[in-house]
Amino acid sequence: MTDTDLNAQGIPEPSGSHHPIETDYDIGQNNVEGSVGPFGFDIHNPVFMVSGLAVAAFVFFTLALPEQAGALFSAMFSFVTGTFDWFFLSVGNLVVLFCLALIVLPVGSVRLGGADATPDYGYIGWFAMLFAAGMGIGLMFYGVSEPMSHFSSSLGGVAIGEDGLRTDWAPLGAAEGNEAEAVRLGMAATIYHWGLHPWAIYAVVALALALFSYNKGLPLTIRSAFYPLLGERVWGWPGHVIDILAVFATLFGLATSLGFGATQAANGLTVLYGSGVAEEGTRAFLGMPFANAEESGIADSGALLVLLITIITAVALVSVLRGLDGGVKRLSELNMLLAVILLLFVLAVGPTADVIGTFFNSLGAYAEYLPALSNPFGREDTNFVQGWTSFYWAWWISWSPFVGMFIARVSRGRTVREFIVCVLLIPSLVCVLWMSVFGGTAIQQFLNTGFEGVVNAPLELKLFEMLGQLPLAGITSLVGIILVIVFFVTSSDSGSLVIDTITAGGKIDAPVPQRVFWCTFEGAVAMVLLLSAGGLASLQSMVISTGLPFAVVLVALCVCIVMGLRTERAAVKSAAPAE
Amino acid sequence: MFTHIMVPVDLAHVDKLKRALGAAAGLATQFGARVTFVSVTGSQPGGIARSPEEFAQKLEAFAAEQAELHNMPDVASHAVTAHDPAVDLDGALEQAVHDLGADLVVMGSHIPRRFEFTNHGGRVASHTDVSVMLVRG
Numbered sequence: 281m282t283d284t285d286l287n288a289q290g291i292p293e294p295s296g297s298h299h300p301i302e303t304d305y306d307i308g309q310n311n312v313e314g315s316v317g318p319f320g321f322d323i324h325n326p327v328f329m330v331s332g333l334a335v336a337a338f339v340f341f342t343l344a345l346p347e348q349a350g351a352l353f354s355a356m357f358s359f360v361t362g363t364f365d366w367f368f369l370s371v372g373n374l375v376v377l378f379c380l381a382l383i384v385l386p387v388g389s390v391r392l393g394g395a396d397a398t399p400d401y402g403y404i405g406w407f408a409m410l411f412a413a414g415m416g417i418g419l420m421f422y423g424v425s426e427p428m429s430h431f432s433s434s435l436g437g438v439a440i441g442e443d444g445l446r447t448d449w450a451p452l453g454a455a456e457g458n459e460a461e462a463v464r465l466g467m468a469a470t471i472y473h474w475g476l477h478p479w480a481i482y483a484v485v486a487l488a489l490a491l492f493s494y495n496k497g498l499p500l501t502i503r504s505a506f507y508p509l510l511g512e513r514v515w516g517w518p519g520h521v522i523d524i525l526a527v528f529a530t531l532f533g534l535a536t537s538l539g540f541g542a543t544q545a546a547n548g549l550t551v552l553y554g555s556g557v558a559e560e561g562t563r564a565f566l567g568m569p570f571a572n573a574e575e576s577g578i579a580d581s582g583a584l585l586v587l588l589i590t591i592i593t594a595v596a597l598v599s600v601l602r603g604l605d606g607g608v609k610r611l612s613e614l615n616m617l618l619a620v621i622l623l624l625f626v627l628a629v630g631p632t633a634d635v636i637g638t639f640f641n642s643l644g645a646y647a648e649y650l651p652a653l654s655n656p657f658g659r660e661d662t663n664f665v666q667g668w669t670s671f672y673w674a675w676w677i678s679w680s681p682f683v684g685m686f687i688a689r690v691s692r693g694r695t696v697r698e699f700i701v702c703v704l705l706i707p708s709l710v711c712v713l714w715m716s717v718f719g720g721t722a723i724q725q726f727l728n729t730g731f732e733g734v735v736n737a738p739l740e741l742k743l744f745e746m747l748g749q750l751p752l753a754g755i756t757s758l759v760g761i762i763l764v765i766v767f768f769v770t771s772s773d774s775g776s777l778v779i780d781t782i783t784a785g786g787k788i789d790a791p792v793p794q795r796v797f798w799c800t801f802e803g804a805v806a807m808v809l810l811l812s813a814g815g816l817a818s819l820q821s822m823v824i825s826t827g828l829p830f831a832v833v834l835v836a837l838c839v840c841i842v843m844g845l846r847t848e849r850a851a852v853k854s855a856a857p858a859e
Numbered sequence: 860m861f862t863h864i865m866v867p868v869d870l871a872h873v874d875k876l877k878r879a880l881g882a883a884a885g886l887a888t889q890f891g892a893r894v895t896f897v898s899v900t901g902s903q904p905g906g907i908a909r910s911p912e913e914f915a916q917k918l919e920a921f922a923a924e925q926a927e928l929h930n931m932p933d934v935a936s937h938a939v940t941a942h943d944p945a946v947d948l949d950g951a952l953e954q955a956v957h958d959l960g961a962d963l964v965v966m967g968s969h970i971p972r973r974f975e976f977t978n979h980g981g982r983v984a985s986h987t988d989v990s991v992m993l994v995r996g
Contacts, residue, residue, distance in 0.1 A: 300909060300910075306906065307904055307905055307906045307909070308871075308905070308906035309906075311906075393902065394910070394912075400902060400942060401942075493903055493904055494902070494903070494910075497904050497909030497910060498904060498909075499903075499904055500903045500904065601946070602946065603942070603943035603945070603946025603947055604942045604943035604946070604947075605942050605943060605947065606946065606947075689903070690942075692902050692903075786903070786904070787905060787906060788901045788903050788905065788943070788944065788945070789900075789901060789905065789944040789945045790945065791945070792945050792946065795945075
């Protein structure tokens, strides 16, 4: 007999009718178990070894031949975003339409985890986790800077170079000299990059993984979603390659972001709390020189960055050791709370009425400009399409295996409709609000008082410049720095869990030292790349280039989801009692 | 002396549990105690089962097999689903002790020199007020 009513974690037993895929593959059958000294391991062969060695080889390559690597990767990056911009834009539009269709179609009633499954997490914890993993840090980085950039380039108007091509970076036809319209166009372009499209990309990957894992009984790794197309071959090399690529994109995506995040935090700390003068080359934080003007000839000290990455990695380590509930979820909720407080504060003490106006105005502008902004063909605003949109799409897509898999991990028990509404519509609205408040405040500071600090500040300092104009700047800037750091921790710990699961062949209960390995490895890779000249930037170009194959994968995933959902709904229907 | 013995098992490594299982069966027979086999899984498909439902069935079958093997009259199984089983195991076992009302825990122990972040048996002993017997395989 089984005590089904007794359940230590309070999760009811699953799961009602569902339609599992019959396969002879046993999860973990290709795994190698053993121990290195006192550390136990349970890893997938060959995914673990190949991923680890490939990462090490790439780091070695960029360090040994920095110039060649930099040139190669940036050429690859411009080729991908320049040549395939139409493809990225089309795929983006396709997945948004696909997700919207799932909300209204009858298959939206399918529940992840079986017809009677109940959600693993409540709305707040769930939402906090998917937001913190997916976008948090970008919002800190670009919340002020992106609306401002589009606004100023739009205001500047169209400029045509000698070759007849546009040299300005404004979206669409710009809005030369028209401040009100420049605000609208700037906000619409920002929301286009942060709203429905990125979240639809994440939603498709997450839905595919959740469906094939919870309803079809396949391991929680990227390859499982390809079962309808590849059949049993997903357990062989085609599947290995998919998983290795996913590990690769995740690890380098995290390491590069970790590097840039550390740079932003170091800049913020030095400028706000450091001593000395940038022009004299004496600026330092706790005795570590940083953020000095180039002409002063004083190089930044790597020590501050190393210290920050060590702290971020150490906190992430504690978080992965405490697990999904005790670590990742709590930090994500803490982060959400801090972010909401900062948002409400800026909203309250900033130009409140203007910002609320900007919010609704931006939504309207988004609706109005969306068809033109998302049009993949015949665009004249080449710089904007290739340098901004295409870059973002490749970026979101290269992050989608990681974020998608993490969202899948915590989304069991939701219906497809509920899932899409919560992963697509609500985060999009939150992004609109965030951008309106942070970007809107900065723009209003410029329009109302002529303050040009934000416009002139480097990217990583724009947020602090904006906060500096508001009351209690000392406190809010500190909250800003803490948020940057904690958002990195929440990306780093969830990323480590994802990589660990993929490299353990979909096992979520692999020995804990393995997560410690990946978390530490990721910090070490970030440190090494950060200390080498241009290492991070060139690898980021490479990671973004992996967005191209994954864009093809996204389209395939839509097909797989449709195939999977149809059999699922049929199973539910046939199991329902005849009325 | 004991009325309800809880036996945590890892279905993936049953071969390493033989001595613990034998000890539990011996004690159960001696005291006429009930034995409940407890195991923890995640909601994702794993090496043992592809859903928590199937996992519970496998654990139940394992319990039935043990009952027959050791001729135990009163045997039950209790499958627990955790969000992050690799980390949540200790808490889940403690909770199971309370939920089941067990008064003795018999469990296999890992090899002492092998490095683990937590020591499951020790943790259960220090966080609950029941007797714990660790059986070295």
